[in-house]
Amino acid sequence: MNDIVKKSHQFITARLELTAREQDFVTLLMKSVKKSADEIKYTLGTDLHENFEYERIPTKFSFTTAELSNLFQVSPSALYHSLDELTDSLMGKVAYLKNPEKNSFEKAVLFSDASYSKGVLTLEVSRSTAARMLDYSKGFAEIDLKLLFSLKGAYEKRILEILSRFKNQRDFKVSLDDFSLMIGSSRERYQTFSDFRKVVIERPLKKIIERSEGVWTAKDKAGKGYELVKDGRTYSHIIFKMQWNEPKHLKKKIKVNEPQVLDLNTAVKTFVELKEKACLPSVAELDNLKSHMGLLMLDGFEVDTEFLALFKEAQEANDKLK
Template sequence: MSKMKVSTQPKHYIVPHSFLEGRQDLSKNAKRLLALAMIALQQERNKLYEDDPEGKVQVEGLPRKAQQMHYHNYMPSEEMIGRLPRVLKFDIYTLEQFFRTSGDSLRKTLKRTSESMVGRFISVSDKDTFTVMTPIPYAKYVAGSHLELSVTEQAIPQLFNHSRGYSSTELSLWCELESQHSQRLLEIISRHKERNNEKFEIDDIKRMLGVDYVVITNQEEAEESGQKVGDYRLRFNEKTHMMEKIPRYRAFRDFKRSVLDIAFGEIIQKSRGVWTPTDEKGVGYKLHRRGRAYSVIEICLQYQPDQTGNVPEKLVTPVEVSSVDPALAIIEELEAQIIAHLHTPVSKDEIDLYRKLAQRAGISIKPDIVQRIKMIESELGK
């Protein structure tokens, strides 16, 4: 058994390079759930760096630049990572601050968000590789008390890896943003704050913001198509006689109005002088053409550090954890409920959660359970 210790919430939210480069189409609250896990694990990385013989002690007395380089290149050994807790616990105060709500509204928000996020695949990318993983397989909320999240072992090295750079985002501002595209854009532009004219390919920005193509959003559609939730939705092209992806925005003006203008505008407005536009129109970006179509976006924002940083004092509270994968315990519990359906009725949401967790864990549903689920769904459909 192991425990996490109470930590102080940082003023900045660290996003590793691979998470910046990967595609994300999470809702704002799903991003907040992922951010909670990432911040807590970042604190654990810092603690390991202090204690590990291969960590901070290796560069004591060296110039500051060398120390910084060593810190960002630091990756704990598998043995050290294995000591980390897999369940993180967040108190009610932190949850209210992060999700901007409280009481029953907070419970409903966390329930919807957890159901959409648990088992969700996330894409992380580097120059020559990509990884598709499920970072959060389990969530449990106790009303008025705390939220527990588990993190998969495969996700931790990705979250710890700073070797190719990272984004350091003001957490207080990030929590204020209402659009998921604003949150994601802030992470992207915070990678190089000293540059106010960084350029990106339009296609890359669309991909990183998760608005390049339409994706499958529910389990029923995924099962019918033989794909996974989060995969690109495909359609048959009558001209080419091939399956093709469906663009999220047919017209560029719709992408500009619905994504770029809203995201840049919200960051400029809510940052209160931290991010100020430098372009003539004051929108925070410029578009450049290759031929007739826009193909490049230039970031036109100047960064001035915020000196206030209004953030909660505590993030992580102690929690005991075991080496047993908590998702498996939930699967077993739901399976028992399905078997005992006549005595303890099972809801459609519980059946859907059981299927989702079993699929993500690679567990084949037993034939007798399949039959019981069909019977229950038949009853619920009446």
């Protein structure tokens, strides 16, 4: 399984109230939609334009019993009943997407259909929801899939997604009301603010830090990973003080004395490897990618600030290997 899942800013900041397992299914769906879009984009290249792409993206995605049992750590015999209950709850779930700048909002039904037959679960999404999942015009998050699935709590998963969206910012500040809506909670559910803080903020951040094994660390003096801001006597905002550290477990093996074909196809391959952080491209591959960057952009490949940061990191990593 790919180590990264890409989610649009709209869905990261959406108002969502999902259980941990429901979030995992939404993640599976988004990953499948993105994979299908990439396959179309890489196959058709310059003949592909935005509307054309959405019209050709499949809206039905299937998952086998073996895949789901392994992913969710449920025996095949128990999976049927788990899926039956889970799809019941998911069919009515909606993502509330807001755009304060335009004073507008959208509501997207996450799943339009679900069926299970002969050991295969099929989920269907509307084409408009799939298009929203692929709308990265306002930015996106690249989330560590292994870490995301290892977290068991709903708040932990949503907070990891939010942190991943803003990991290249110095700090991320949001009102506690908006934050609560994003993760599907509210202060009113708890008798005291202290209880809310422990359950909704402190414990999830502690879990993320523990599970990430050094990838996420707290950078505030108290080591909690956040600070609260008061408006008068009431806490009004939260500032996340979390540091994302580049994982060091992926290194590319350099093949000695093997000639490389440096062309547009190689540039596409390098682009994908860099985006997915699958390996460290060589200096020659990076130079080849740079020389073909204009053509890739014309083909619809997204060369944004986050990608340029990855490109620069790869160059610096190669310099250290010299």
